[in-house]
Amino acid sequence: MAWVSGFRALTPALPVDGTRAAVEIEVYTLLQADQMASNSKPAFAPRDRTWHPKGLTPAYNSSVLRSPKRALLQMPTSLSETSGPVFGHNIFGEHDADMLANAVVDGDPIGERIVVSGRVLDEYARPQAGVLIEVWQANAGGRYRHVRDGYLAPLDENFSGYGRCISDDQGNYSFRTIRPGPYPFPNNGPAWRPAHIHLSLFGASFAQRLITQFYFEGDPLIRHCAIVNAVSDPAAVERLVARLDLDNAVPFDALAYRFDIVLRGREETPLDAEHD
């Protein structure tokens, strides 16, 4: 496999313009497998770039000038990528995981109260403990509390759209919030984002870093959204849809949604195997 022998350039997923089309695999020096010592097995296999959205997805206008045209350079992981920051509970405020409470001024936020929970696993189905999950979202009217958002829907003085939580020993996480509203955004003609919540995730390795968004089961806007459709495989899109989770609903209080998360998995090293 390519990563065993060191570097290779990934062919751009979409045709590139003439000026950069010359970038091909031979641009880069390939390291020979025998140049790599016994500990050379990479800890992470490369991401499946056909499963993730491509960089250039022209239906999503903003990607057109912000996507590289050169091939990505594939390289093995070293300690710089297999290590990563560790975030402890010491950085947490009392209500970080309760977005119904963490910005209250004089009352409860407006909107549908929901509990979002799920489990963080890796690609080998191992629970991921201690994963920092940072959350942001619009309010029930589709307005962000952000100095740069001028959408006409009103702000909710009791809701910030900021939250964070950390996964437990079994990889479970949970936070409480309101269901965000859809909102328009500038794209090709009128475009509306389906209701969504943004998540930022830190595994144990910086190589696992991931930012994503999840949507809500049954929302008819999902299939019309150019940002969702940047993901080409319908099975991958399904993985971005949180499911109604009535078993976890809080009676006469909050509905519940479930969203499970998978981070990249670190390959087992020979040393790990000896301890199995």
Add this chain to the structure above:
Amino acid sequence: MKKSLKETPSQTAGPYVHIGLLPGVAGIDVKHHGIGGNTGLGGGTPIIITGVVRDGAGDIVKDALLEIWQANGDGQFGGGHQGFARCHTDFETGEFRFETVKPGPVAWTDGSPQAPHMTLMIFARGINIHLHTRIYFADEADANAADPVLNAVTDGRETLLAKPDTSSNNSYRFDVSLQGEAETIFFDI
């Protein structure tokens, strides 16, 4: 062991990423946030890295969020989140700024030292999956000449080098180009 699950697909961080990752920048007062543009690393040589991010039209990107992760001055990765920092590109000027120490050498896969470097990740509206690059230092010519990653790059190597700022001690400039003639080298790891 075989992989049994597919990774959750990436989605863009969007223009309001600051709410979740740098709430103070969005205008939200959060106590105990604890993450900012300083890596918290002591020892070693204190340095400042500034720069801008440009798009394919050469325009400065003013809604990006950048993260670095690096070893300390001895090449060791520290405890907690020391070595990690996050900042945004300024809404008016587009400039970002990190305060840290110059990293020491970190071992490559064969045990040999890599040249001093930090990992840089870039998130923004229009970036569907974050971009991953490295910041090396132009004033580490000997170490750079022996670095396995830099030596794998024959076209665009200079895009990975932070340049010493001659007007200010221990300051470096690192401009990123997302697309175009000076396009930064991005990695798939």
